[in-house]
Amino acid sequence: MNSLRIALPDDFHAHLRQGPPLRAYVARSAANFGRFLAMPNVVPPPVDGRFLADYGAALASAIAGSGRDARVLLSFKLVPGMGPEAVYRCAEAGAVAGKYYPAGATTHSSDGIAEPGQVSRELAAMQEAGLVLAVHGEDPAAPVLGRETAFLPVLDRVVAAYPRLRVVLEHLSGAEAVAAVLDWPDRVAATITAHHLAYTIDDLLGDRLDPSFYCKPLLKSAADRSALVGAACSGSPKFFFGSDSAPHPAAAKAAGAAGVYASPAAMPILAAVFEEAGALDRLEGFCSAAGARFYGLPEPRGELLLERREWVVPGELDGVVPLAAGRTLSWTAYRT
Numbered sequence: 001m002n003s004l005r006i007a008l009p010d011d012f013h014a015h016l017r018q019g020p021p022l023r024a025y026v027a028r029s030a031a032n033f034g035r036f037l038a039m040p041n042v043v044p045p046p047v048d049g050r051f052l053a054d055y056g057a058a059l060a061s062a063i064a065g066s067g068r069d070a071r072v073l074l075s076f077k078l079v080p081g082m083g084p085e086a087v088y089r090c091a092e093a094g095a096v097a098g099k100y101y102p103a104g105a106t107t108h109s110s111d112g113i114a115e116p117g118q119v120s121r122e123l124a125a126m127q128e129a130g131l132v133l134a135v136h137g138e139d140p141a142a143p144v145l146g147r148e149t150a151f152l153p154v155l156d157r158v159v160a161a162y163p164r165l166r167v168v169l170e171h172l173s174g175a176e177a178v179a180a181v182l183d184w185p186d187r188v189a190a191t192i193t194a195h196h197l198a199y200t201i202d203d204l205l206g207d208r209l210d211p212s213f214y215c216k217p218l219l220k221s222a223a224d225r226s227a228l229v230g231a232a233c234s235g236s237p238k239f240f241f242g243s244d245s246a247p248h249p250a251a252a253k254a255a256g257a258a259g260v261y262a263s264p265a266a267m268p269i270l271a272a273v274f275e276e277a278g279a280l281d282r283l284e285g286f287c288s289a290a291g292a293r294f295y296g297l298p299e300p301r302g303e304l305l306l307e308r309r310e311w312v313v314p315g316e317l318d319g320v321v322p323l324a325a326g327r328t329l330s331w332t333a334y335r336t
């Protein structure tokens with residue numbers, strides 16, 4: 001197969017940042033995705049309706065400037081003490097999800113949650129409002145390669161305590177997390193990134209240290225990658241795409257920031273992963289259908305054309321070293 005048309009993909013996990021670079025990051029996302037769920041780890045964090053509406057307006061203006069037909073989906077940051085009323089105000093301001101960051105787990109998460117009892121009233125309000133709980137599932141106190149597995153019992157308790165709450169475990173990275181998601185009821189799903197599907201810790205550390213592959217949760221073993229590919233290519237509606245695209249300018253990256261600028265190369269990388277697994281016919285379900293269905297959104301409008309044509313990922317895009325910089329990918333992607 002030399003080309004493939006799929007319904008326009010959605011990205012259910014994107015860090016679009018704020019300030020002047022936001023326009024370029026939004027335009028880059030809108031080049032391949034019709035909708036993207038904006039993560040709320042900005043400063044100050046969107047923890048009430050007004051901040052969230054302001055951030056949504058900045059993102060909508062950037063989309064308008066890109067000339068693309070795209071839509072941003074909003075999430076608020078769940079923080080201890082925000083109160084149920086703020087949850088309802090975020091829902092009124094258009095939020096579809098609230099993001100749970102364990103304290104200290106990733107960029108701008110020092111105000112995160114130490115244990116779920118700190119946000120029990122807020123979680124009950126999210127359940128009532130029909131909002132999705134999007135979870136960065138890592139325990140920052142555990143050794144770095146075991147953080148995701150260490151967090152699974154915490155999430156297990158949340159799933160049991162709120163029997164109608166819809167939950168997404170974000171950016172799955174290991175085989176244990178895949179098994180846990182399969183065990184939980186259908187109201188629990190997961191996003192998987194292109195980089196966790198295509199690469200392992202050897203791409204980050206095996207030859208020389210390559211910070212363009214440094215993200216949280218860390219890329220893991222070949223066996224973990226194979227479990228993720230099995231899940232993504234299975235056709236299960238519990239697994240769908242979220243890029244976790246998280247651009248950091250060169251100076252921040254040099255200072256050790258975790259996060260990869262994944263959105264520019266994500267779709268060509270995914271096409272290669274699904275092709276290698278003999279599952280190109282399931283790419284559309286993973287990128288363009290399962291997530292929208294879980295979030296209760298209409299089917300996507302528009303198409304993405306994937307062509308088998310080599311593309312060398314540039315060393316820099318939008319002032320950032322992108323995922324797979326300098327590597328030759330076998331597919332290219334265009335919106336049509």
Ligand SMILES: [Zn+2]
Nearest residue numbers: 013015039244
């Ligand atoms: Zn993220």
